[in-house]
Amino acid sequence: MESFLEFRDVTKSYGRIHAVDQVSLTVKRGEFFSLLGPSGCGKTTLLRMLAGFEQPDQGRIFLDGEDITDLPPNRRKVNTIFQNYALFPHMTVRENIAFGPRVAKRPSGEIHEEVERMLALIMLEEHAEKYPHQVSGGQKQRVAIARALINKPRVLLLDEPLAALDLKLRQHMLVELERIHDQVGITFLYVTHDQGEAMSLSDRIAVMKQGHVEQLGRPAEIYEAPVSSFVASFIGDTNFFDGEVLDTAGTDYLRLRVEGLPEVWCYNDKKKNIGDLVHLSVRPEKFRISKDVPSDEPNLNSVQARVEDIIYLGSLTRFRVRAGDVLIAVTQQHSRFLLDQEPIQWEDDVWISWHADDSYMLDRVTPESPGTNGDVGS
Amino acid sequence: MSASRHRAEWWITSPSFIWLLVLFVVPTLMIFVITFRPSDPWGGIGDGWTLETLRRIFSGHYGAIIWRTFWISAVATALCMALALPSGYFIARASLRWRSTLLLLVIIPFWTSFLIRIFAWKVLLHPDGYVKQALVFLRLMDADTSLLYRSESVLLVLVYTLLPFAILPIYAAAEKFDFSLMEAARDLGAGKIRAWLRVFLPGIQRGLVTAVVMVFIPALGSYVIPDIVGGPTSEMIGNKIAQRTFVDRNLPHASGLAAGLTLAVLAPMLMVLYMQARRPASKQGAR
Amino acid sequence: MKRSNIPLYTTVAVLVFFYLPIAVLILHSFNASRFSGAWEGFSLRWYIRLFQEPDIWHAFRNTMVVALIATTASVTLGVAAAFALHRYHTRLQRIHYIMIYTPLVVPDILMGMSLLLFFVAIGAKLGLGTIVLAHTSFCVSYVAMVVLARLQDFDFSVMEAAQDLGAGWWTATVKILLPMLAPGIAAGALLAFTLSIDDFVITFFVTGPGATTLPIQIYSMIKHGSPPLINALSTILIMVTFVLVWSVQKLMEDKHA
Numbered sequence: 001m002e003s004f005l006e007f008r009d010v011t012k013s014y015g016r017i018h019a020v021d022q023v024s025l026t027v028k029r030g031e032f033f034s035l036l037g038p039s040g041c042g043k044t045t046l047l048r049m050l051a052g053f054e055q056p057d058q059g060r061i062f063l064d065g066e067d068i069t070d071l072p073p074n075r076r077k078v079n080t081i082f083q084n085y086a087l088f089p090h091m092t093v094r095e096n097i098a099f100g101p102r103v104a105k106r107p108s109g110e111i112h113e114e115v116e117r118m119l120a121l122i123m124l125e126e127h128a129e130k131y132p133h134q135v136s137g138g139q140k141q142r143v144a145i146a147r148a149l150i151n152k153p154r155v156l157l158l159d160e161p162l163a164a165l166d167l168k169l170r171q172h173m174l175v176e177l178e179r180i181h182d183q184v185g186i187t188f189l190y191v192t193h194d195q196g197e198a199m200s201l202s203d204r205i206a207v208m209k210q211g212h213v214e215q216l217g218r219p220a221e222i223y224e225a226p227v228s229s230f231v232a233s234f235i236g237d238t239n240f241f242d243g244e245v246l247d248t249a250g251t252d253y254l255r256l257r258v259e260g261l262p263e264v265w266c267y268n269d270k271k272k273n274i275g276d277l278v279h280l281s282v283r284p285e286k287f288r289i290s291k292d293v294p295s296d297e298p299n300l301n302s303v304q305a306r307v308e309d310i311i312y313l314g315s316l317t318r319f320r321v322r323a324g325d326v327l328i329a330v331t332q333q334h335s336r337f338l339l340d341q342e343p344i345q346w347e348d349d350v351w352i353s354w355h356a357d358d359s360y361m362l363d364r365v366t367p368e369s370p371g372t373n374g375d376v377g378s
Numbered sequence: 379m380s381a382s383r384h385r386a387e388w389w390i391t392s393p394s395f396i397w398l399l400v401l402f403v404v405p406t407l408m409i410f411v412i413t414f415r416p417s418d419p420w421g422g423i424g425d426g427w428t429l430e431t432l433r434r435i436f437s438g439h440y441g442a443i444i445w446r447t448f449w450i451s452a453v454a455t456a457l458c459m460a461l462a463l464p465s466g467y468f469i470a471r472a473s474l475r476w477r478s479t480l481l482l483l484v485i486i487p488f489w490t491s492f493l494i495r496i497f498a499w500k501v502l503l504h505p506d507g508y509v510k511q512a513l514v515f516l517r518l519m520d521a522d523t524s525l526l527y528r529s530e531s532v533l534l535v536l537v538y539t540l541l542p543f544a545i546l547p548i549y550a551a552a553e554k555f556d557f558s559l560m561e562a563a564r565d566l567g568a569g570k571i572r573a574w575l576r577v578f579l580p581g582i583q584r585g586l587v588t589a590v591v592m593v594f595i596p597a598l599g600s601y602v603i604p605d606i607v608g609g610p611t612s613e614m615i616g617n618k619i620a621q622r623t624f625v626d627r628n629l630p631h632a633s634g635l636a637a638g639l640t641l642a643v644l645a646p647m648l649m650v651l652y653m654q655a656r657r658p659a660s661k662q663g664a665r
Numbered sequence: 666m667k668r669s670n671i672p673l674y675t676t677v678a679v680l681v682f683f684y685l686p687i688a689v690l691i692l693h694s695f696n697a698s699r700f701s702g703a704w705e706g707f708s709l710r711w712y713i714r715l716f717q718e719p720d721i722w723h724a725f726r727n728t729m730v731v732a733l734i735a736t737t738a739s740v741t742l743g744v745a746a747a748f749a750l751h752r753y754h755t756r757l758q759r760i761h762y763i764m765i766y767t768p769l770v771v772p773d774i775l776m777g778m779s780l781l782l783f784f785v786a787i788g789a790k791l792g793l794g795t796i797v798l799a800h801t802s803f804c805v806s807y808v809a810m811v812v813l814a815r816l817q818d819f820d821f822s823v824m825e826a827a828q829d830l831g832a833g834w835w836t837a838t839v840k841i842l843l844p845m846l847a848p849g850i851a852a853g854a855l856l857a858f859t860l861s862i863d864d865f866v867i868t869f870f871v872t873g874p875g876a877t878t879l880p881i882q883i884y885s886m887i888k889h890g891s892p893p894l895i896n897a898l899s900t901i902l903i904m905v906t907f908v909l910v911w912s913v914q915k916l917m918e919d920k921h922a
Contacts, residue, residue, distance in 0.1 A: 053825055073828040086826035090844045100830040103840075151830065387753045391761055394746035394805055398764045401802040405779035406771075412782050422785055465679050468672035480676070482914055487683045489910045491863035493880050494899040497887050498686035501693065501896075508689065538686070541679065591770065599772020601866060606887060616774045623870070629782065636778040640771075647770050651763070 004029035004187060005050075005155055010059035012045055019045040021211035022059070027155075027189060027204075032181050034190040034198040037208035038234070043191045046208075047157050050189065051080045064154055074103075079148035080157040084164065085140045087132040093143050094119070094128040100151040118146040121180065138169045142176070149184060158190045162197060174200060195235045199223065207231050209366070224283075230366035232281040239328050241280040241359070245272050253299060253356055254278065260324040265299050265356040272361075279362040284331040286358040289319060289350055291342070299356040303328075307348045319344070321352060328352065406640065413634040423629055431630045440618070440635070447614040450529060451597035454536040458544040458593045459586075461537070466548030466585075467578070470555070481549070488542035496606050499535045500526065503607065527609030535603050543592040551585020552578075591650050595643050615639055687903060694896035711897040721898065724882035727793060731878060732861040735800035739857045742801070743808025744850055750809070751816040768806045776803060777870030784871060791873030799871045800861045807860060808853035815849030848916040855913045859906060 005027040012020040020042040027033045035043035048054045050061060052073030060069045068076050079100070087096050097118050101111045119125045122142035127135055135143070141161060148156055161177075162170045178201055181188050192198055198205050199219040206216045207230075215227045226232035229240060243256030243264060256264045256278055266280055288294065294302045305321035305328065319330045330352055344350060413431055418424035469480045487495065502509050503525040510525055525531060559581065563573040579586065601616030608614075615635060622632035697708035715721060746765055750758055768776065780799050781791075789795055823845070827837035865880035872881060879902070886895050 051829060053828075072833075073825070074831045074833050078829075080826070080829045082822050082826055084820070084822060086820070086822040088823055088826075088841060088845075099827070099832075103831040103836060147830065387749065387755065387757065390745050391749040391753075391757060394742040394749070394809065395761055395764065397742055398768070398802065398805065401780070401783070401798060402768055402776075403764065405783035406775070408782045408786060409775070409779050412786070423782075461675060461679055464672040464675035468676040471672070478914070480680075482911065483680055484683070485914070486907055486910055487687060489859055489863070490687065490903050490906045491865070491880060491883075491899075493863075493865045493883055493887075494690070494902060495686060497883070497895060497899065498690040500887070501892065502686050502689055538682065541683075545679070595770055596772050599774045601774045602884075616772075619774060619778060623778070623781070629785065632778065633782055636775055640775055643770075643772060643775065647767070651766075 004031075004064055005189070006062040007046065007050075008060045008062065010046070010049060010056045010061065012042075012049060012054060012056050018211045020049070020056070023208075023211070023213055024059075025206055025213060025216060027187060030185050030187055031203045032178075032188045032190065032201055034192060034202040034205045035208055036192055036195060036198040036205050036234075037214075038193055040210070041208040042211040043208050044159060047080075047159055047189065047191050050155070051078055051157055052076050077151075077154045078157060079151055079153040079155075080159065081141075081144045081148055081161050083159045083161065085132075085144040087140055087143055087147075089132050092129050092131055093124060093135065096132070096143055097147045097150055099147060104151070114150050118150050121149070121183070122146045137165055138173060141165070141173060145177075145180060149180075149186070153186065155187045155189055158188060160192050161190075162192075162194070170197075177201060199235070207234060209234075214366075225360050226281060227363040228366045229279065229281070229362055229364070232360075232362060236283065237329055237331075238281045238283050240365075241282065242365075243278050243280065245274050245276045245278060248272070248274060256280075260326040261303055264301050266359045266361065267357050268361075270361050270363075279365050280359045281362055282354055282359040284318070284329040285333065287328070287330040287332075287352045287354045289321070289330050289332050289344065289352050291344065291348060291350055294351050294353040297355075300353050301356060302351055302353040305350055305352050307344060307346055307350055310344070310346060317344075321350060323352070409633050409636045409640055412630050413637050415630050417628045417630045431634050434631065435634045435638075440615075443613055443615055443618060444638075446529070446612070447598060447616075450533055450536065450612075450614065451594055451600075454533055454540060454597050455590055455594045457533075457537045458541050459589060461541060462544035462548050462589060466545050466552050469545075469549050470552030471557070484542055484545055488546075492539050493602065495539060496535055496603055499531070499538065500607050503531055503534075526607055527612070529608070529612040532600075532604050532608040532612045532614070535607050536597055536600060539603065540593045540597060543596070544589040547585045547588035547592060548582065549585075551582035551588075555581045587650055587653065591646055595646065598642060599639060690896055691900045691903065693893070694900040696893070696896075711893040712901075715894055715897045715901075718894070720877070721879075721882060724877045724879045727877060728862050728879040731793060731796050731800055732858050734797050735804055735861045736854055736857045738797075738801040739804035739808050740850065740854045742805045743853055743857075744812050746805065746809040747812035747816055750813055765806050765809045768803050769810070773864075773866035774870075777867040780867065781870045791871060792876040795871045795873065796868055796876060796878065799867050800864060803864075803867065804857035804860055807856050811853040811856060812846070812849050815846060819845065852913045852916040855909050855916070859909050859913075863902075863906070 007023055007025050010020055010023045011018065023042070023046060035046060037043050045054060049056050052068075052071060052075075056069065060067055062068070063076070063078065068078075088099065091099070094115055098111050098115050101114060106114075115128075116125075119128055122145060124135075124139060124142055124146075127139060132140060132143070144161075145156075158177075162173055165173060174197060177188075181201075190198070190201060199222075202219055204216065204218055205222050207214045207222060209230055215222055215231045217225075222231060223235055226235070226238075232238045232240070241256075241258045241261070241264060243258040245254050246257050246263065247255035248268065249255060249265075252268055253265050254268045254272060256266060258264045258280075264280075266278065270278075272278055294300065303323045305323035307319055308322050308327070309318075309320035311318040316331050316333045319332065321328050321330060412423060414427050414429065416424040416426060416428045416430060465484075469477060469484070472480060501507055504510065505524060505526070507525075513525075555578065559577050560573050563577045564570070568576065599616055600614055601620050604612055604614045604617050605620070608617075615638075619632045619635045619639070622628050622635065694711055695707050695709065697705040697710065746761070750762055750765070777799075780795070780802070784791060784795050823841055824837050827841045828834075832840065862878075863880060864878075865884060868878055868881060869884070872878070877885075879898070883895060883898060886892075886898075
């Protein structure tokens with residue numbers, strides 16, 4: 001695979017804490033790549049090492065074949081969008097954008113042209129002569145983007161750029177960022193703790209935890225096939241079931257004994273054998289919930305349960321049902337006119353069912369993540 | 379910390395550090411040292427060491443003056459606090475537009491040469507001045523008593539010059555105070571005064587302490603005020619220091635008195651610094 | 666919540682208290698009469714007399730020279746001190762901070778006395794030189810505190826942004842840090858200047874023959890008569906101080922907040 005940006009065994013420690021612990025990953029040219037994880041996972045440190053504001057204790061960083069580990073930040077062809085934008089308050093929007101080219105001593109005609117192009121890209125032509133304190137948060141962000149992009153960096157680094165914006169603005173800027181990425185075609189490295197942002201914007205995501213990468217892949221891969229319970233619960237909701245293999249029916253499917261539930265069938269993609277322990281993650285939307293007994297399809301798991309909690313959200317409803325001692329989260333999409341149907345109420349006895357193909361076998365259970373044996377993870 | 383960082387720190391610290399060491403710390407120490415030297419006939423400092431000056435100071439009748447200095451300073455401080463608390467509170471609660479205007483109004487006299495302001499009072503309190511005329515007219519005093527050259531006039535002018543030093547720290551602390559705490563107290567049943575005493579005052583205590591220190595210490599060292607509007611019955615220790623220096627030309631003696639004043643001044647200051655060091659600092663060093 | 670009116674009344678009373686003597690002073694500078702007890706009509710004679718006094722001009726010149734040199738020196742030292750205090754948090758800086766902070770609380774008379782003793786002890790000749798040294802010494806602290814306050818509010822991510830965009834350390838300092846800090850430094854400079862031209866006690870202690878400054882001149886005028894001239898001189902000084910302080914306030918306001 002052609003690697004455009006590569007972190008090789010990068011480690012950064014503060015005292016005894018490894019902020020970044022032997023991280024190796026590669027980013028492709030033109031990709032929108034996100035580093036996703038809770039605070040303290042090392043994503044920002046990794047970004048800052050790429051920008052040049054921190055030095056790795058070990059490991060090297062390569063950009064387009066060149067080892068940039070020892071270069072100072074002003075000599076790297078990498079630009080950063082800071083979380084608080086860091087616009088120069090004593091310069092106008094135009095002067096802010098022109099700063100990079102001015103420092104690089106480009107001819108003034110060229111600078112003027114480029115600044116105009118950038119102003120058009122971010123759609124702030126009428127605000128060019130304003131000062132940062134005279135423009136809104138979303139506009140400041142766009143100025144920060146323009147100020148970075150005008151230098152034609154090889155990688156654009158974004159450090160939680162939407163964190164300071166309110167909900168509506170954030171949604172708008174998500175669309176903007178995507179548009180700009182498509183238009184400009186530069187590699188974006190995006191740091192966030194918000195899985196919604198990461199999933200909607202990225203080509204690939206690296207989920208990080210405590211200094212290392214838990215999983216790297218496309219958003220759908222990460223959502224549907226999480227390797228660990230941490231990833232499964234960090235992104236979206238899920239249910240965890242721990243079980244022991246009782247039977248390998250034709251080696252394609254496994255029959256499991258899960259505590260508190262009748263026997264459960266799951267797809268055997270990890271080639272487990274009788275007696276092995278298996279950790280399953282089943283997303284709430286993979287369940288069907290109904291008062292009627294489900295038909296007897298092959299490899300369909302069905303369980304009786306009682307409804308304990310209902311949250312109606314319009315297009316879908318979130319249920320929490322109890323099967324035995326086990327609490328399960330189920331999401332029901334309302335694809336038919338709901339008022340024609342008999343609604344499911346609190347304390348109703350229902351059947352929930354899911355197909356053995358729709359659960360996913362985790363590689364490992366992360367110790368601190370909530371939920372084992374049917375508890376609802378979130 | 380790396381050696382080059384050490385060096386960089388030293389390079390940037392040394393100019394001010396060395397300057398203040400030579401022109402502030404050393405001279406302050408000299409106050410104590412010179413006390414033990416004799417004075418020479420030309421008003422300078424003689425050679426050798428002696429305890430003569432100390433003996434003279436302790437046998438000189440400075441008791442009354444020292445007591446008066448403390449007493450006037452304490453009363454001035456109390457009056458300043460009584461006036462500064464409501465004013466500082468008011469300005470902190472005022473709308474932003476008014477606030478900067480009010481602050482400016484408080485600060486301007488603060489920066490006007492204090493000599494001028496003292497002189498202005500001398501004019502006002504002059505036997506032929508307006509205030510005297512008004513008071514006599516209102517039959518609040520008779521024509522013989524003088525408004526000037528007494529402890530009361532010193533006190534008045536002291537409060538006048540030092541009041542801004544009290545208002546500003548109280549304002550600064552009140553501005554940072556979360557007034558919704560007062561509302562919470564009222565909501566829980568406290569009366570206005572109780573809320574003020576139990577919630578507001580403790581909440582701004584650092585400002586209160588700063589205000590007290592900023593008034594009391596300069597008051598102790600006041601010289602010009604008693605010199606211009608005070609009389610022989612209202613001399614303070616500052617007068618004596620100046621007198622020994624310029625009139626008697628006895629530097630070691632003046633130095634000894636100054637040493638005493640320095641100790642009196644350092645005590646509350648060190649207390650404040652100690653208290654500041656114990657509580658979490660609000661603005662000490664970002665990063 | 667019904668607000669008590671005591672704070673309002675007190676504040677108004679305090680402000681009246683502050684400005685009454687000053688107002689009377691300014692009023693009387695235009696009083697044709699020598700005596701402040703009686704008003705004899707509007708006149709500029711005292712101002713004219715003032716401009717004709719050679720002593721006053723001499724003192725004015727001295728005051729300006731001292732203030733300019735002391736301001737320059739104290740701003741240089743003070744800005745460096747502020748940077749050191751902000752950037753480093755070592756034991757050295759804690760001592761440094763005490764050294765900067767203490768002069769702000771020590772009464773003038775002690776500073777004046779200690780400096781006099783120092784100069785006499787080392788055999789220095791008292792005059793404009795010693796005044797300059799003294800003024801610089803007490804101004805450093807004020808400048809340092811003002812600039813330090815600005816630094817503490819300073820968001821250094823703009824420096825990182827400058828480097829990120831290609832500026833080296835020097836360019837970033839010159840194009841970003843100093844312009845942003847300039848108002849704070851200017852405020853410190855104006856403060857130092859104002860303190861220097863107004864200082865009396867410290868100057869009085871360390872001055873020598875021929876080195877009269879305006880405050881000293883005023884003092885001797887107060888002691889030895891001619892009150893109307895003092896009124897006029899005071900009015901001028903008040904006006905100058907007003908302009909300077911107003912400028913400092915404007916500079917300290919964060920325009921870009």
